[in-house]
Amino acid sequence: MLEWLGPWTLYGACPKFHSTLACCDTSVPGYSGCMRVYDCIRASPSSPPPPKIDNCTLGSIVQKGSPCSTDAVSRLSGQIAAEMGKLGVKLVPLSSDQKKHIECLYKEGCSGRMNPDALSSLVKVAKKKKKRITLKSMWRSAAQQYLLYRFHATGKCDQKYVVDRPGNSAHEGGAAIDVKRETVSTWAFALMTEHWKWPLPSSDPVHFAYQSTSKAHSKYSLIAFQRLWNRHNPESRIAEDGHYGKETEAALSKTPCKGW
Numbered sequence: 001m002l003e004w005l006g007p008w009t010l011y012g013a014c015p016k017f018h019s020t021l022a023c024c025d026t027s028v029p030g031y032s033g034c035m036r037v038y039d040c041i042r043a044s045p046s047s048p049p050p051p052k053i054d055n056c057t058l059g060s061i062v063q064k065g066s067p068c069s070t071d072a073v074s075r076l077s078g079q080i081a082a083e084m085g086k087l088g089v090k091l092v093p094l095s096s097d098q099k100k101h102i103e104c105l106y107k108e109g110c111s112g113r114m115n116p117d118a119l120s121s122l123v124k125v126a127k128k129k130k131k132r133i134t135l136k137s138m139w140r141s142a143a144q145q146y147l148l149y150r151f152h153a154t155g156k157c158d159q160k161y162v163v164d165r166p167g168n169s170a171h172e173g174g175a176a177i178d179v180k181r182e183t184v185s186t187w188a189f190a191l192m193t194e195h196w197k198w199p200l201p202s203s204d205p206v207h208f209a210y211q212s213t214s215k216a217h218s219k220y221s222l223i224a225f226q227r228l229w230n231r232h233n234p235e236s237r238i239a240e241d242g243h244y245g246k247e248t249e250a251a252l253s254k255t256p257c258k259g260w
């Protein structure tokens with residue numbers, strides 16, 4: 001369970017602190033202290049009240065069908081990307097130079113991260129066409145994939161294109177993009193000549209997958225989520241297998257939008 005620890009000066013007041021925890025690792029915006037699994041602060045009457053954190057969960061977004069942009073879970077996605085890095089899956093953010101050739105619609109949920117080979121290929125395509133390519137989606141975290149998958153399954157947020165189950169999309173491995181619908185014909189040929197597969201499937205015309213990496217790393221996004229969940233919910237551990245089963249589905253639903 002996450003508990004408010006308060007500012008650093010309070011740590012010494014807790015006798016169990018030094019024996020059970022090394023340091024906090026999740027800062028809370030607007031507070032000088034940290035959040036961390038903790039079991040003794042409740043005994044301290046001088047503890048400050050828990051910070052006010054909104055009660056948004058992935059499940060509540062699906063239930064309300066709002067917000068429809070997966071941008072709502074960008075902080076959690078950043079944590080999943082970092083965890084994927086620990087698993088050896090490299091995702092790189094767009095550099096300022098690459099942004100001259102690639103526009104990522106962050107507010108629409110585009111993460112700005114991608115497999116480095118796929119990203120280089122994309123820059124090459126844009127340079128060849130002498131045009132900036134606009135993307136609605138690049139790498140996608142398992143949390144983002146969950147939202148889109150559930151939006152599609154429940155008929156929310158006008159999610160009409162096919163969505164893979166979490167752990168199964170080439171987006172989650174950082175090897176797929178979605179372009180804007182009206183620009184598909186502009187980019188399709190140029191992308192295909194640079195090893196991007198299309199259409200995949202024909203019912204999802206905005207989607208292109210980078211051939212050499214394709215879905216190889218997809219499940220690691222979900223494994224990264226499962227590892228994070230277990231680290232922050234030791235009392236309700238789930239399998240770290242990259243499989244979207246009932247327990248993982250329930251864990252995703254309960255996960256805070258802002259992560260941990």
Ligand SMILES: [Zn+2]
Binds near residue numbers: 171177178208
């Ligand atoms: Zn796609």
